[in-house]
Amino acid sequence: MFTGLIEIQGTVTSVRETGNGISLSLKPMSEYELQLGDSVAVNGVCLTVTKHNGDISFDVSPETMKSTNLGELKNSDSVNLERALRLSDRLGGHIVSGHVDNVGSIKEIRKTGDYTFYRFNAPGDILKYVVKKGSIAIDGISLTIVDVDSVSFSVAIIPHTLTATNIGQKRVGDRVNLEVDIIGKYVEKLLDRSDTGSNLMGLLKEKGFVND
Secondary structure, three states, X not given: OEOOOOOEEEEEEEEEEEOOEEEEEEEEOOOOOOOOOOEEEEOOEEEEEEEXXXXXXEEEOHHHHHXXXXXXXXXXXXXXXEEOXXXXXXXXXXXXXXXOOEEEEEEEXXXXXXXXXXXXXXOHXXXXXXXXXXXXXXXXXXXXXXXXXXXXXXXXXXXXXXHHOOHHHOOOOOEEEEEEOHHHHHHHHHOOOOOOOOOHHHHHHHOOOOOO
């Protein structure tokens, strides 16, 4: 589990095809304590450290390639890194699993005063969980949603986040990994009317609180 608070950026040093997947190697911007087998969110994608000899290496499966933007990485690209949450850590962002739901794209970048507003196009299976003032992880960054419409949503980025993460290097049209707040998924499951025997709506209906 992660918080969406990026610890450090890394630079891609190697992308090597391995069957249908890739072996991805990164160099952290500064010293970064890791061990083999550790879980690290790379642009919001939970990966396992397979090598650590100055550079950090990860194996990226075909499924992960298909559902995230990691397959588009190339040498010298910057990525966001966050180690898995420890039980003693503060949860400063929100609960992030590192399991990306889908990929969106940057529709607009607009600077207003000290803030930079980004608008992202996103598919419907993402937008149904996106609510104003709610949380979302964009390339692993925990952000608060400013507004949402039928095809897109926006966030406001403070100057610190622009420099501490890779979002300040993004351009209109770039694709980003999106992970919605998992709480919304659990609520949806509980309220699912299609399985009346094992969910909250089914129980309410059985007790006479809900009509067909």
